[in-house]
Amino acid sequence: MSMSPPPGWYTDPSAPHLQRWWDGSAWTEHRRAPEAPQPGQAQQGQAQQGQAQPGFGPPQAQPMAQPLAQTRVQPLPGDSGGGGRAKVVALTTAGVVLVASIVTGVVLLGKDDGDPQSGPVAPTTAEPEDSPTPTSPTPTTSAPDPDPSTLVDQLNGITIPVPDGWEKADSTVGGDPTVRTPDVYDCPGEGSLCRHGTVYSRTSTATDERSAEALAKGDIKDAADRAYEEDRVGQQPFGGIKRHETVAQGSVAVAGRSGYYVRWRVHTEKGEGGYVQSLAFPSSVGSESPVIIRFAIDAADGAPPLSDMEKITKGIRAVGDSETGGGVGSSVGATP
Structure with a gap:
């Protein structure tokens, strides 16, 4: 050596x-x-x-x-x-x-064969005496959210408002863009933790149906089962659904597009149950595939007010458009 x-x-x-x-x-x-x-x-x-x-x-x-x-x-x-x-x-x-x-x-x-940068042979593993002592990597911190009041769904070309008392989920089972209540509680049935409110968007791909009304009416049972019957990991956080009733439905303008919503009141075997809503409308991007937004809000103490469903629906916008209106009770008129 x-x-x-x-x-x-x-x-x-x-x-x-x-x-x-x-x-x-x-x-x-x-x-x-x-x-x-x-x-x-x-x-x-x-x-x-x-x-x-x-x-x-x-x-x-x-x-x-x-x-x-x-x-x-x-x-x-x-x-x-x-x-x-x-x-x-x-x-x-x-x-x-x-x-x-x-x-x-x-x-x-x-001897260096004429190379001005070569010199006396040095071990390849040698380090300068003043090399800094290795230290643990500095923890990195994520950049602050530029707009915590808005959830962007780039796939469907929409933004969803985040009301006071709600938050954007960093990750969810299934990867659906989600707005939820930040606090958790022990589920009354199977499972470890539940939340009082959840809203998430998805693209309708299970059917060729294009009617917003038909889509909303066909999706509401799946939305209720997902929230109060059985979750994605096969557990029953509320012991299953005993019965339900339709409490509201109708046409609605969402981000300037003609949509339809159906809302159920769900009663469960354990706990107070809650309210589930399916909202369907065509996307304003690409082939205008239908978008479905599912809402679930508990009927128990500590849950957000039911009016947050209307607030979120009214605040949905097309990506890049802050002026397009909509909401429950608004006149329906699709943007050309």
Whole structure:
């Protein structure tokens, strides 16, 4: 495994007559002319073996090898020039070989085949000493709702108002755009939690019927079953429906389109039951597929007023249209 040389001035691989600063991991753009070594610094540089500091010359092979190459072999005390002298010669030769190996290593470290950005080989996993300590990701927060008072149903091309005391649901079973009451309570029957009010929109795809009246009358039983008979996960939050009666129905203008609504009062095995309404009208986008909006409001204490059904119906608009009116009791007149 190779190790990165320490920061310092080294011979510039792209301009050998200059020195270039190596920051420990890469070459910088700082260059300088080699400085003449001061007395005593040559020996210090030889001892450091490449650990040059700024202001000193780069490690040089020749000055480091010369003292050993010029060393005279002196006989040891008591040596007549025989075995003792041979030992000294052998040690000196070994030292020269060691120095030559070191010099070769220094030359190879500085070689870069002319690439000015390459430098001494550094481990690929090395990190700068001042790298920031990894920290836990900062929790992200969703952007605030630009209009919490309106639910947009892009598929059907409508917007549904969110009355006071209601909220838009972030997610629902089935994915239908939903407005609901924010508080929950323990269901009187099966299931864990119920809400006092729910309104959601859907596209009518189960039939080829185009009449708003026929659609509303055909959908009301399914809407009641969904709210008070059995939910989407197969539970009976109110113990099932005992009976129902129609309390209101009629034509209505919704977002300038001719629609029809049917409202039931539902009585359940457990709890107070509630009111269910199916509202059908043609969409103003695409092929004008019929849209059905289902309402369910409990008859129990704490439920929103029944007038919220009229308020929501009257406030439905086509996407991008804030002027088109409608509502229960309004005159019916489809927008051309």
